[in-house]
Amino acid sequence: MATIIIALGSGLIFSLGLVISGMTNPNKVIGFLDVFGKWDYSLAFVMAGAILVTAIFFKLSLKSKPFCADKHSLPEKVEIDKRLLLGSALFGLGWGWTGFCPGPALLNLSTNNSSVFLFVVSMLVGIIIFQKLEKNINSKDLK
């Protein structure tokens, strides 16, 4: 139960942060990515602010265990591989093309706009396609 409340609370705080930061406005995001054009640098401070807070609390938390779990769930992979590079490139292209990344897209569902629905449904389809392929691919091949 505590686990669910913590996760719910985290999602709520996250949503507030995303809206206030401007990340939910796809035009602002595109302005930030318009590095070769009219660059709006202000969203750089979103990541700066987030990392500042997160780095401190993560370091603190890693000294012991989480409040309501036995251990931290950290990613196993450490090395950079082709999947990481290709996946990030594809994600970046989709992000720059629409101004949406997963969190902001979900939040924008509250606008009841068909473009958002199209994006979110397509995003879910993209996720499912990958997860189905992942089952069939021998992970050793695509390192």
Add this chain to the structure above:
Amino acid sequence: MENILYPLGGGMLIGLGSSVLFMGIGKIAGISGILGLTLKKPVLESLWRYAFVIGLIGGGLIIKLLNPELFEYEFKFNALDYIIGGLLVGFGTRLGSGCTSGHGVCGISRMAKRSITATITFMFFGAIAVAIRGAL
């Protein structure tokens, strides 16, 4: 100066949200992964994921009810753009094991070289996509 206050403050809240999840239950607030795994893992294992997504979407609904002016921007592109964009983001984030929250915030905060590399890569290709659109 004012133009960076909301991004900075919002970013710090994002950091707080990520910290609550990590300090509380030891999980990384990577939205693409959380969303993806709700579709993959058994329901009982994913209860916290559902709760997080409900908090995220529900929070948005509440904020929009209280402050609708925060959502007054246009979605300028056409249906095909959103379909292709969505497919790229969905597939790409899962292939690359993360997005702006997972890699950009949590990963970089841990000084993980995978995340630093991923973030540089998706930022670069994001800029490329914007540039391509500008050239068309």
